[in-house]
Amino acid sequence: MKPFGATEAKRRPRDRETCLCFSAAGLFPVILTMFVLLTASHLQTTHVEAVQAGDVVVMLGSSAILPCHISTNDRLSQITWQKTIKGKAPNDVFLIIQPKNGLKYSNEKDLRFEFIGNVDDKNGTLKFSNVTLEDEGSYTCIFSLFPGGTPSRNSQLVILVPPITNLMDHTPLEGNEEVPLATCTAAASKPKAEVRWIKGFLEGKVREELNETQHANGTTTTWSTLLGKPGREMNGQLVKCVISSEATKEVILQTHIQVHYPPGNVNIVERSEVSYECETEANPKATVTWTRSGQPLPPSVEVVGATVQFSSQSNDLSGLYKCETKNPYGSKQAYFFVHFSSGNCNLSFLFTGLLILLIPLILPILLILLLGTGKLQSILKRFQSDPRGDAKKSG
Structure with missing residues (x-):
């Protein structure tokens, strides 16, 4: 019989060695699983963030190009378009593009959207026709890639609205109180327009008063009024209204100030x-x-x-x-x-007083002429010598 202590001493190293080998083999699958999970998590985190493609600025009623393109060798299963606009739920999916099935509209079918990209090139670009103010907002295309995840491209659609311009004369009556002379209006524009005046002869004699109103659809009406004391010297004077807006070229309107007044000297x-x-x-x-x-x-x-x-x-x-x-x-x-x-x-011209004024000037001249010729003296002598005879003759 072997000593008990010797047997135990020989067994322990073997048991320890076997235990160490079993533990190493069990850790490998755990480490591999964690690596795969971390890698997948890293890839997913890398691709979910949207890339801002920039603003798409167009005029009301025109067409907008919504870009959507990605360069990758990953397999594409579909492109999803979603929008966030006023009055709608956020991230509302409105269009899906698939390599095999083509276009598929979600909810209501909006034929204003036209697919002008190429699925094989991983290009989901859309042409959006006849845009309205209600269409303004955020548009995002999302690529479903394997194994790349779901990268996206975002565009902000901005709609410009040119102003409706008008220049109105007020035609006041001549007076000493300050009243409106003319009003220039830039209505329903987006963004708001600027209105200013070129006054010419009236510079320093009139002043401007600017007002604006914001509408629920995002447009603004701006108007400027020329104020002054209407005098007949203002009548017919040329003034110009200059309207500036991002949505259109500079517009210049002009008018001649009209002031009413009664007839003057005739x-x-x-x-x-x-x-x-x-x-x-x-x-x-x-x-x-x-x-x-x-x-x-x-x-x-x-x-x-x-x-x-x-x-x-x-x-x-x-x-x-x-x-x-x-x-x-x-x-x-x-x-x-x-x-x-x-x-x-x-x-x-009948100014009767003029004749009365001329008589005192002419009479002395006649008297001088008569005295010079002596006729006045002969007339006086004749009157003195026979006043009754003259009276009879006159009778």
Whole structure:
């Protein structure tokens, strides 16, 4: 019989060696499994992040190209398009492209989307026609690759809307209070437009007042008003409105300021020996009416617009004539006197006071002439010598 201690001493090393070999063999599959899992996790983490393709900026109603392309040797099973727009659920899938089955619309079929890419080239680019403001938002294409995962490309669709432009005259009545003279509007634009004025002669005499309104669809209406005290010197002055927007080229609108006022001073201008025109300044333009004082206008006198014409120079056409100018805001008139004698026409504007002023100037001259010739003295002597006889003669 072998000693008990010797037997135990020989067995223990063998048992320890066998145990160590078993443990090493069991760890290998565990390490391999963890490596595979970590590698797969790393690959999945690498490809799930979306790549920003950039903004796609187009005009309202035009077509947009939504890019979707990837360079890889992985096998492609499908391309999925999803969008996030206002009023819809986020990441709404609207189109699926498969190598074998082609296009498949999700939910409602929107034929405005046209596939212009190539599946074999891993290109899922779309052409989006007739875009509206409701289409603005984020568009993402997702590639289903093996073993690469699901990389994606994201584009932000931005819609531009050109402004509807208008320039309106207010046509105020002449006065001393500040009122609107003209208003320039850039309506329903996206982004908002800028409005400014080139005032010309009115620089420093008028001021601008800018306002804007934002609409629910994302557009903005901007308008600018010229304010000033309306005077007749402003009437007809040129002003320009300049509208700037990202959605269109610079637009320049122009107008002439309109101020209404009654007729001013009336002038009668001789156009020929037998033709005279009545002139005045008014806005709107004044109507002109010719009349003859105390009598109807003779049939041989013709009125054409603001001009009166005498067809003959007979004495029965002599008399006082009146020119009256009138518009909705007032009236004014002027007079002139016509005298025909021996075929000649003598015209004098009827300022009766003028004759009264001339008499004191002419009378002293006549007295001097009479004194110089001695006739005045002979007249006085005759009157003194026989006043009763003169009275009888005059009687």
